[in-house]
């Protein structure tokens with residue numbers, strides 16, 4: 001079978017379309033987004049797998065037209081603020097560092113970040129399925145984030161921020177972002193998958 005090309009991306013192997021068509025745009029319409037729509041995204045995150053089914057992910061979000069927006073938006077570095085101003089909502093993904101059982105001392109979790117990453121991935125695919133896009137970011141000030149989101153750093157890790165919105169024309173973006181508004185490619189599968197032993 002001929003390799004599939006979608007969204008300017010060519011798969012090495014046959015794969016569901018959504019993995020090629022999902023991407024991380026920066027140009028959004030900025031239109032209001034409802035809590036109901038956002039809850040659909042968090043519902044997708046809810047069904048991610050996690051070690052011991054601990055579900056260590058947490059999310060703090062703000063809609064662009066809410067009183068919380070400015071506080072969350074100002075946690076981002078300037079570079080991200082320049083384009084996130086076109087998004088409809090902003091969320092932070094947080095993970096619980098511990099496995100907690102009633103009556104027992106908390107035990108450090110091996111996979112809290114990995115599990116929260118799976119939840120974010122599910123959220124991003126759900127957004128794409130709904131004609132929206134979710135764009136992950138680690139470009140934020142961690143000290144500000146812990147303080148302004150009220151996250152106790154000893155127990156929880158702020159993993160990433162997510163801009164959410166409906167994609168639109170690059171023309172809404174500052175000039176410097178317009179040429180970059182194209183889906184990126186990937187390393188070949190053969191470069192990161194090994195049979196039997198790492199690196200072989």
Ligand SMILES: Cc1cc2nc3c(=O)[nH]c(=O)nc-3n(C[C@H](O)[C@H](O)[C@H](O)COP(=O)(O)O)c2cc1C
Nearest residue numbers: 022023024025080135136137138139140160183184
């Ligand atoms: C954890 C994480 C952090 C990222 N940080 C930023 C960021 O701070 N600013 C930004 O513009 N894009 C950021 N990105 C977007 C990536 O650059 C993008 O996902 C990557 O280039 C692959 O492109 P695609 O998502 O369009 O397939 C981030 C993505 C992830 C998953």
